[in-house]
Each structure stands twice: as C-alpha cells, then as structure tokens.
Amino acid sequence: MAQEVQLALQLQRMDRQLAQLEAEIRGLPKKIAELEKQLESHERRLEADRAALASNQTEIRRLSGANADFVEKIAKLKKQVMQATTQEQLTAFQHEIAFCETETTKNEASSMRLLEEGETLAATVKQAEVALAEERVAVEKRKEEAKALSEVDRKKGVKIYRERQQLGKEVPPKLLEAYERLRRKHKDGIVVAECTEAMCSACMMNIRPALMQQIRQYPDKLFNCESCLRMLSYNPPVSA
Numbered sequence: 001m002a003q004e005v006q007l008a009l010q011l012q013r014m015d016r017q018l019a020q021l022e023a024e025i026r027g028l029p030k031k032i033a034e035l036e037k038q039l040e041s042h043e044r045r046l047e048a049d050r051a052a053l054a055s056n057q058t059e060i061r062r063l064s065g066a067n068a069d070f071v072e073k074i075a076k077l078k079k080q081v082m083q084a085t086t087q088e089q090l091t092a093f094q095h096e097i098a099f100c101e102t103e104t105t106k107n108e109a110s111s112m113r114l115l116e117e118g119e120t121l122a123a124t125v126k127q128a129e130v131a132l133a134e135e136r137v138a139v140e141k142r143k144e145e146a147k148a149l150s151e152v153d154r155k156k157g158v159k160i161y162r163e164r165q166q167l168g169k170e171v172p173p174k175l176l177e178a179y180e181r182l183r184r185k186h187k188d189g190i191v192v193a194e195c196t197e198a199m200c201s202a203c204m205m206n207i208r209p210a211l212m213q214q215i216r217q218y219p220d221k222l223f224n225c226e227s228c229l230r231m232l233s234y235n236p237p238v239s240a
C-alpha cells in the first residue's frame with residue numbers, strides 16, 4: 001500500500017477515535033438526565049400514592065365520626081319514642097331511627113372497603129419508598145461512574161490529540177492538506193476508502209477498469225475515487 005495512504009489511514013484512525021470519545025463525553029450528561037427524569041417520575045408517583053393514602057385515612061375518620069353522631073342521634077330518638085304522644089310522632093321517630101341505622105350500616109361497609117384499600121395503598125407506598133431509596137443510590141453511583149468515565153475519556157482524548165498533532169507534523173504538507181479538505185467534505189470521517197471488487201467502499205460507485213488497472217499496477221501511488229474523491233486504499237486479494 002502507498003506510504004501516503006498508510007499515513008492518511010493513521011490520521012483517519014485517530015480522528016475517528018477522537019470523534020467517538022467526543023460523542024461519548026457529550027452523551028453522558030444526556031444519559032444522566034434521562035435517569036434523573038425517571039427518578040423524578042417515580043418520586044411523583046410515590047407522592048400521588050401518599051396523597052391517596054392520606055385521603056383514604058381522612059375518609060375513614062370522617063365515616064367513623066359520622067357513625068358516632070348517628071349512635072348519639074339514635075339514642076336520643078329512642079328516648080323521644082318513649083315520649084311520643086301521637087301515632088304520627090311515633091312513626092316519624094321510628095322512620096328517622098331506621099334511616100340512621102341504614103346510614104350507619106352503609107358507612108360501616110364503606111369503611112371496610114376503605115380499610116382494605118388503605119392496606120393496599122400503605123403496602124404500595126412502603127414498597128415504593130424502598131425502591132426509590134435504592135434508585136437514588138443507583139443514580140448517584142451512575143453519576144459518579146459517568147464523571148469518572150468522562151475523565152478517562154478526556155485523558156485518552158488528550159493523548160490521541162497530541163499524537164495526532166505530532167503525526168500531522170510528520171505527514172507531507174500536501175497530503176495533510178488533501179486529507180483535511182476531504183475530511184471537511186465527508187462528515188462521516190471517511191477520507192480513505194477501501195476499494196475492493198472494483199468499487200469504492202465509501203460511495204459505492206464502480207471504479208473504471210482503466211483506473212483499476214492503474215491501481216493494481218502502481219501499488220505505491222496514491223489514487224482517488226473519481227466519484228467521491230476519497231483516497232483509495234487497495235488490498236489485493238491474497239490467493240491461496
């Protein structure tokens with residue numbers, strides 16, 4: 001393979017590593033933000049469950065207070081029944097007693113249902129509290145890991161960057177210029193494309209037979225794809 005192509009390939013490898021590290025470093029805060037968002041939504045759900053539990057308990061207290069009032073009222077009505085002087089009065093008191101008793105029974109049934117619901121809610125809240133505590137620890141740990149990883153990536157990046165600078169000085173200026181021009185043109189970072197089967201592996205265009213012939217004949221010369229202008233690297237197939 002041409003010396004120039006080899007140098008260009010080295011530059012390309014470093015540049016792609018740098019781009020990858022950069023993307024990783026930039027991607028980390030986004031990942032952390034996603035985890036924090038998830039944590040917040042779990043916190044909100046727990047708050048909602050807590051609020052439901054509180055209103056459940058309030059309602060149970062309200063029903064129990066109402067029933068205490070009914071008990072008092074029934075006792076009072078029963079005394080009034082004794083003092084009734086007409087059948088009309090008697091019927092009215094008895095109706096009222098029956099009404100209070102029906103309401104008491106209804107309230108008791110509601111209380112039972114609410115108690116059961118409350119038990120489920122309390123269990124849910126307790127479970128969510130445990131899960132949330134674990135999740136908070138896990139998110140903190142991930143944050144620390146991300147920080148450490150981005151520090152490692154940054155150091156790796158600095159090292160590659162320095163090597164890249166050094167290599168840039170060693171590469172013939174004309175080649176470096178051509179490389180940089182192609183790198184700006186092709187955002188995928190592929191400056192050197194492999195040509196196999198008479199095709200440019202980057203733009204997928206066929207290479208003219210006459211050019212292919214030259215590539216085969218002069219392995220030390222630098223050729224470019226006539227379509228995308230990338231430098232071509234040629235690895236002749238090894239025959240068994």
Ligand SMILES: [Zn+2]
Pocket residue numbers: 193200201202203204205225226227228229230
């Ligand atoms: Zn091409």
